[in-house]
Amino acid sequence: MTANGGPVEVAVVGGGLVGAALAYGLARRGRSILLLDEGDVALRASRGNFGLVWVQGKGRGLPAYALWSQRSARLWAELAAQLREDTAIDVGHSQRGGALIAMSEEELAGFGEMLAEISEAVGPENYEHELLDHDGLAKLIPGLGPDVPGGSFTPYDGHVNPLRLLRALHAGFQTAGGDYRPRARLAHIEAVEGGFELRSQAGTFEAGKLVIAAGLATPDLARQVAVEAPIHPVHGQLLITERAAPRLAIPTNIVRQTDEGGFQIGYSNDELGYVTGTRLGVLRDIAHNAVRALPYLAGLRILRTWGALRIMTPDGFPIYARSTEHPGAFVFACHSGVTLAAVHAMICPGWIDGDGIPEEQACFSPERFDVQTTA
């Protein structure tokens, strides 16, 4: 028996952006879903998200990831509309393209090479992009700093309000009949007849299938269903200014103006291990970069800075796995919980419900890391 009185069809472990998107999509398919979450002690990468729906530059070295990100980006407007319909929450979705701002000629050249390479790999017809000099970029971003050499643009990119997205996914999940359990850290997974027994802080539950999307807690849980998910934390720091009149129309790699008016600036990527909080030297560099890119930000006051541990895989691409030993168990881990929210809510639930992960997404299996170590 479960704490709720009976077994559920699927238990999703992890109430962050990835787990909540999967749970929301599964619940919409009419399944009985249990979503187990931690309490305030969780590391919560979802709260440190920059909010980008981003394609530009993703998938270098793995064209399937470029296409997967694009597929999600294309589905995003539909997800936003569906969430509004289900929950009346506007997630602040805006997708009118995005720019990478280069802070040096060298960086600009690097962007050019990167985009050309990805375009080549996925087919130029699938990868509209422009490399821009200072004047070209300044047309897209009025007020651009005078010593910014240029940047690049793709029409696929956009941004959302990541915290409202998290709230909408949770609300949508519950509207669709899902059962949410906070303060239910999962301690032990036992494979039993017809599924899994889950021993958590909030009691024991039974589920036919199991989806582990528990952020940095994933490796330990995945191992219990015989999946190796080698992820590690990356410390990202962000800061946000007071609100200002709308001025920056498109998001960039350095700064975006939120739908509430504040400028969100970030993020750093420090591989520090499990350190939360902020470091002033890094924040100074982030602020310095932002003021160089957009000098009009200089006088705005910073309201908050924060650090969050985000998830990284050895090659930066997602891990999607179905356990060979326990075929009812799935593992999802990725860095880009916002960009991929649309596929996680609209495509992946079908895999969990159906025949497993399709062949064209098999490249996201963690077995790719075994191959690398034995090669």
Add this chain to the structure above:
Amino acid sequence: MAAAIDLGIIGAGPAGLSAALTAAELGLEVHLFDDGPSPGGRIFKALEAAPADRRWYPGDDHARGADLLNRFRASDVRYHPETTVWSVSRERELGLAAGGRAWLLPARAVILAGGAMERPWPFPGWTLPGVMTAGAAQVLLKTDGMVADGPALFAGAGPLLYLIAAQYLAAGATIAALLDLAPAGNARAALGRLPGALRAPHYLRQGLALRRRLRRAGVPLIRRVTDLEARGGGQVETVSYRAAGRRTEVAARHLFVHMGLLPNSNLAASLDLPHDWDQGRLCWRPRLDGWGASELPWLAIAGDGYDIAGAVAAERRGELAGLWAAEGLGRIDVAERDRRAAPIHRRLNRELAVRPFLDRLFRPPLEDLAKLDDAITVCRCEMVSAGDLRGALALGCGEVNQLKALTRAGMGRCQGRQCAGTVAQLIAAETGRPVADVGGYRMRGPIKPIPLASLAALETGDD
């Protein structure tokens, strides 16, 4: 890296000034930082500049304040007015900002003397122009001699409510009424603590004198008031309340509310120092030893930031923290510290004797916060209503920081100071957990906003 100073003190009120004087007399290099343009804190605000005719406000003991400020001006303490401390790091660095510039300064020891803040108290109409805290009204009075035009209403629970009303009266203003929101039953419950309070009879005498003064001036003192509400279009027009079983509505353009004081603990909270819920005072307090020292061996807290006990106790706590710093940095030994501390402790204990009685007598009806109407704004920075918060709580989110993420309550420029208490009450009511378990917001620096350009040009000393 810039050379470390001996002792950095944050806050130039009675606690900070006393700590600075004590430590400097014992040979420490002391730097005192304060947001304001002149020393004195809330109680002795602008005292040095105040014209003689403004020095007769009852209750402030200006002679004592003038003496403290004179000693401070004659001391070696390096005073940094109009300097914002926006960060204190676990690496013992103070993040400072002044004149559009920001820099880091390492310190060997730090004393936080940030004083108190008024307990935020949402009620219907609390965001209307014309409603402000009684403390804010007092600041206007002390700095500019400003009083409200037209009759003002005072409402709340706490000894300061009576004091500020009396000061207002003395400044020539008209007070329509004083509404005491302390719940029925407080007086009876406080009675058992009266014998202890008699060890500090001057406070009791002062309290009675303030009431007499207000009554003699014809100010109606209305007790056991509930259901306070400010009404009006763009400004307060009337104030409605319930007392003695019936609702009354009176015309007023100004409503000054005071529901007691809380330790101003954002800097302490930003360092993740452990805090304990004080059920007697209904507030979080940093976990400190008798000197005010925290679990970080280089950090102490003095004054109302340690524990709300008034200006005289704050001076004593400042002196104890100053001795702690001098001993910690090797200027005096433990025996000398204890010898000097003994009379200070005795005087402090006499001051503290009255607190249990006052705390109980003026205990606010905290549980009312959980019953706020859905339409009432709780987080004023981000405009989050009680209904928004309950909506997110209904999703099963019973954690204060997750609730912050889902609603934005506490994400604005006050860093959650204004809404944390109400949010905790709402969560406690919804989840059936005690407030002590609910906890508080995680602080996200800067503790006070600084311009992006200042951070971009931050002088860290190591480059």
